[in-house]
Amino acid sequence: MPTLLFEIGCEELPARAVYEAEAQLPRLCEQHLGVRPEQVFVGPRRLAVLVGGLEGQTEDRWVKGPPLALREQAAAGFAKRHGVSARDLEERDGFLGLTVAAESLNSVLPGRLDSILRGLNFGKTMRWDESGLRFPRPVRWTCARLDRGSVEGHGTTTRGHRFTSGEVDLPSAEAYPETLRGADVEPDAAERERIIREGLDALGQWRDPLGKLREVVHLVERPLVLEGVFDERFLQLPPRVVETAMQSHQRYFPLGGNRFGLVANGGDPDTVRAGNVNVLEGRLDDATFTFERDVQAGIEELAGRLGSIVYFAGAGSFADKTARLEGLADRLGGGDASMEAARLGKADQSAELVREFPELEGHIGAEYARLAGFPEAVCSAIAEQYLPDSAGGPLPSTDPGRVLAAADRIDALTVSFSLGHKPSGSRDPFGLRRAAIGLCRLATEGGLTIPRELLPGEVAEFVEERFEGLLGDVPVEFVRAARTASVPDLGSVARLARALHALPDEQLAPIHTAYIRAGRLGEKEKAAAKLDPELLTDEAEREVSQALTQIEPEITGAIEAGDFDVAVEAGALLGPLLDRFFEEVLVMAEDPAVRRNRLRLLLDVRDTIGLLGDLSQIPR
Amino acid sequence: MNYQEMISALQRYWADRGCVVMQPYHTELGAGTFNPATFLRCLGPEPWRTVYVEPVIRPRDGRYGENPYRFQHYFQLQVILKPAPEDILDQYFGSLEEIGIDTKRHDVRLVEDDWEGPTLGAWGLGWEVWVDGMEVTQFTYFQQLGGLELDVVSGEITYGLERLAMFLQGKRSAWELEWAPGFTWADVYRENERQWSAYNFEAAPVDVLTRRFAEHEEECAALIARRLTLPAYDQVLKASHAFNLLDARGAISATERASYIGRVRDLARRVAEGYLADAPV
Numbered sequence: 037m038p039t040l041l042f043e044i045g046c047e048e049l050p051a052r053a054v055y056e057a058e059a060q061l062p063r064l065c066e067q068h069l070g071v072r073p074e075q076v077f078v079g080p081r082r083l084a085v086l087v088g089g090l091e092g093q094t095e096d097r098w099v100k101g102p103p104l105a106l107r108e109q110a111a112a113g114f115a116k117r118h119g120v121s122a123r124d125l126e127e128r129d130g131f132l133g134l135t136v137a138a139e140s141l142n143s144v145l146p147g148r149l150d151s152i153l154r155g156l157n158f159g160k161t162m163r164w165d166e167s168g169l170r171f172p173r174p175v176r177w178t179c180a181r182l183d184r185g186s187v188e189g190h191g192t193t194t195r196g197h198r199f200t201s202g203e204v205d206l207p208s209a210e211a212y213p214e215t216l217r218g219a220d221v222e223p224d225a226a227e228r229e230r231i232i233r234e235g236l237d238a239l240g241q242w243r244d245p246l247g248k249l250r251e252v253v254h255l256v257e258r259p260l261v262l263e264g265v266f267d268e269r270f271l272q273l274p275p276r277v278v279e280t281a282m283q284s285h286q287r288y289f290p291l292g293g294n295r296f297g298l299v300a301n302g303g304d305p306d307t308v309r310a311g312n313v314n315v316l317e318g319r320l321d322d323a324t325f326t327f328e329r330d331v332q333a334g335i336e337e338l339a340g341r342l343g344s345i346v347y348f349a350g351a352g353s354f355a356d357k358t359a360r361l362e363g364l365a366d367r368l369g370g371g372d373a374s375m376e377a378a379r380l381g382k383a384d385q386s387a388e389l390v391r392e393f394p395e396l397e398g399h400i401g402a403e404y405a406r407l408a409g410f411p412e413a414v415c416s417a418i419a420e421q422y423l424p425d426s427a428g429g430p431l432p433s434t435d436p437g438r439v440l441a442a443a444d445r446i447d448a449l450t451v452s453f454s455l456g457h458k459p460s461g462s463r464d465p466f467g468l469r470r471a472a473i474g475l476c477r478l479a480t481e482g483g484l485t486i487p488r489e490l491l492p493g494e495v496a497e498f499v500e501e502r503f504e505g506l507l508g509d510v511p512v513e514f515v516r517a518a519r520t521a522s523v524p525d526l527g528s529v530a531r532l533a534r535a536l537h538a539l540p541d542e543q544l545a546p547i548h549t550a551y552i553r554a555g556r557l558g559e560k561e562k563a564a565a566k567l568d569p570e571l572l573t574d575e576a577e578r579e580v581s582q583a584l585t586q587i588e589p590e591i592t593g594a595i596e597a598g599d600f601d602v603a604v605e606a607g608a609l610l611g612p613l614l615d616r617f618f619e620e621v622l623v624m625a626e627d628p629a630v631r632r633n634r635l636r637l638l639l640d641v642r643d644t645i646g647l648l649g650d651l652s653q654i655p656r
Numbered sequence: 657m658n659y660q661e662m663i664s665a666l667q668r669y670w671a672d673r674g675c676v677v678m679q680p681y682h683t684e685l686g687a688g689t690f691n692p693a694t695f696l697r698c699l700g701p702e703p704w705r706t707v708y709v710e711p712v713i714r715p716r717d718g719r720y721g722e723n724p725y726r727f728q729h730y731f732q733l734q735v736i737l738k739p740a741p742e743d744i745l746d747q748y749f750g751s752l753e754e755i756g757i758d759t760k761r762h763d764v765r766l767v768e769d770d771w772e773g774p775t776l777g778a779w780g781l782g783w784e785v786w787v788d789g790m791e792v793t794q795f796t797y798f799q800q801l802g803g804l805e806l807d808v809v810s811g812e813i814t815y816g817l818e819r820l821a822m823f824l825q826g827k828r829s830a831w832e833l834e835w836a837p838g839f840t841w842a843d844v845y846r847e848n849e850r851q852w853s854a855y856n857f858e859a860a861p862v863d864v865l866t867r868r869f870a871e872h873e874e875e876c877a878a879l880i881a882r883r884l885t886l887p888a889y890d891q892v893l894k895a896s897h898a899f900n901l902l903d904a905r906g907a908i909s910a911t912e913r914a915s916y917i918g919r920v921r922d923l924a925r926r927v928a929e930g931y932l933a934d935a936p937v
Binding site for chain 1: 761768780788791809822826908914
């Protein structure tokens with residue numbers, strides 16, 4: 037069975053596009069060639085697949101046409117569409133149709149390779165010539181080999197390294213990787229990554245704080261890992277500024293101190309190293325100028341400039357945002373440090389260094405606050421306000437940090453929802469899901485009290501829904517039940533859901549059943565407005581009534597104290613009493629006064645258990 | 657190779673490849689792309705090739721001649737190849753060889769950098785070109801100008817002349833570049849930076865500029881109506897420069913900013929439409 041190599045040769049593709057293609061190529065091969073590729077080779081200048089086990093030819097294929105009964109009306113049209121005459125149509129199982137004869141792989145391949153090329157979908161594409169083809173960057177050649185044979189419409193040469201090699205003949209499909217390795221190109225992305233990692237490991241403890249390695253793998257075809265050393269005087273800059281200057285534009289990897297690793301695409305090592313050191317020192321020089329200008333202005337003046345910087349179209353400037361953050365910090369119970377951090381938190385949005393390196397927001401504001409002599413609690417809160425910055429990322433380590441982080445997220449969510457920017461499906465351009473998850477984690481893991489009343493209806497719903505995936509093994513129904521309880525803050529919703537889930541089933545079952553039955557029965561007829569103890573005749577109902585008078589305040593008190601296990605267990609004490617009640621007491625008594633009094637008792641039962649949430653959300 | 661020799665060599669290289677050697681435009685531009693030899697000529701189907709040096713005026717970027725990496729006035733060498741030929745990148749790399757950059761010894765790379773010019777309603781995809789980590793060129797395949805999809809795609813090659821010269825001369829600062837024997841870049845332009853920074857940040861008259869912006873806008877509309885597209889385009893450029901100065905003076909609030917950009921873009925779009933409508937068929 038023949039093996040195919042198909043290569044799409046491009047001008048340098050963005051790494052993002054390379055990853056998009058890598059993810060789609062196996063499925064496209066399966067769809068158009070019937071098998072998944074043995075190997076996918078991707079990089080900046082080429083997207084290629086090696087596909088083995090192809091069928092040498094297609095099978096005869098029956099194309100079903102109109103039913104025999106419609107011969108008059110439809111046969112001619114069907115025949116014309118398939119380029120035959122109506123007389124040539126055959127009959128099979130009551131239908132007209134035609135047999136497409138088997139074709140050799142060679143004759144169908146050009147069309148199928150074209151379908152693979154055109155089947156690739158990319159986020160951002162361009163046109164470059166009159167062909168009108170859209171691709172992330174111009175396609176400059178295609179190369180195909182079927183074993184040692186050629187495929188019509190495609191070349192049999194590939195291109196080696198852009199500067200040290202040229203057009204090279206590809207003798208056979210299987211020879212693809214070795215041919216390219218001989219032309220200074222490592223076509224296998226995993227192998228390039230391995231070479232880069234090994235090269236960096238050999239230099240020492242390298243770091244990649246901004247996550248550039250994924251991109252660097254597709255910025256080179258022949259990785260050359262080098263070490264650079266810059267002048268020690270730049271170590272006076274805040275370490276994060278130095279690191280960001282290394283990573284943000286230049287994609288270098290910090291090695292600690294004044295050393296860094298860089299990955300080139302070839303060239304003379306000494307020449308390339310010297311050039312890169314020169315560039316980095318220039319950037320650090322420039323960063324020093326910019327840093328000093330910001331420091332000279334000082335954080336108060338930077339904060340004063342916020343009125344002229346838009347936060348979000350329709351939501352005013354960063355000065356407006358700052359005023360809102362101060363209000364929220366106050367309502368979140370923030371102390372002096374929190375209030376000061378809220379006032380200065382966004383000041384660095386007007387810093388020149390942040391305009392240059394947006395990744396420094398927060399960190400550099402904290403640095404400027406430090407230089408202006410603000411207490412460390414204020415400075416660290418400014419630095420930590422963007423945490424957590426990923427689903428499982430660390431939370432701010434201080435109270436003021438947590439207050440500012442929560443205020444920032446509440447404001448972002450409120451503003452975005454009020455302007456109609458709600459996430460839909462997988463579209464979430466403003467990262468609102470991440471913000472909401474961050475808020476939930478600040479409330480649970482961070483222990484911050486976030487009053488639910490700070491979140492407008494839709495926002496509260498959106499945020500609290502995030503708990504459904506955040507509480508480990510607590511099923512979503514328990515979260516839904518807890519959300520309906522009138523607990524005052526976000527963290528309590530989570531803790532109540534956990535407490536409900538933690539209650540053993542034999543304790544939960546009776547109150548769950550009773551809650552639903554009591555609700556259903558109690559609504560049947562008009563109940564008494566108030567329970568009359570004189571009318572309680574049976575012992576079972578007197579017991580329930582007495583228990584309620586003790587348990588209701590117990591639950592309320594425990595909820596107020598935030599002790600949800602106690603609240604839930606108190607509720608569960610009603611279970612056996614209610615079991616007995618439903619067994620022994622006839623609710624719909626003949627005497628209307630007794631009946632209405634019992635209905636009242638049931639509604640009180642429902643409302644008391646309901647303090648723990650709408651248990652009917654939990655399916656049993 | 658000094659600064660002026662480098663410029664001559666690049667101009668000659670592109671002239672040999674069929675480019676019309678043009679001279680800088682006569683009014684302030686924020687980038688070589690604003691020159692009508694790029695913005696207007698890249699509209700429509702007619703082939704066009706040009707090379708020219710453009711002084712770039714960016715009032716906000718001035719630093720009083722104190723920071724050798726930031727200027728409010730510097731130079732680009734702009735090349736337009738329309739339509740973009742298949743070997744455009746090889747031609748470009750040839751120009752680097754021409755000025756003495758051995759692409760086998762150095763690490764020359766194309767790093768994704770997509771370009772967008774909001775005031776011109778323009779965007780394109782391309783790269784920044786690195787030589788040993790130094791960004792020396794912006795390369796763009798235009799997709800849209802003046803809000804109009806382009807049927808014929810032009811390749812735009814914009815050399816940052818100071819960066820390129822710093823690389824060639826092994827200098828860390830633009831001040832130290834040898835412009836001509838006996839003259840550095842600082843000799844020629846440093847005082848210029850100091851005075852213009854003071855003008856841009858302190859002296860430029862806000863009231864006058866605000867009025868001027870509106871006048872340019874008005875005149876542009878009147879000229880479009882009279883189908884004098886080329887003079888109308890000059891008014892777009894002048895309005896754009898007035899906006900840049902007001903911005904440097906800190907006279908434009910956050911909300912106004914978007915509206916100013918929108919007004920310039922609207923003019924650029926109408927000029928582009930007028931240019932195409934009146935183009936000889």
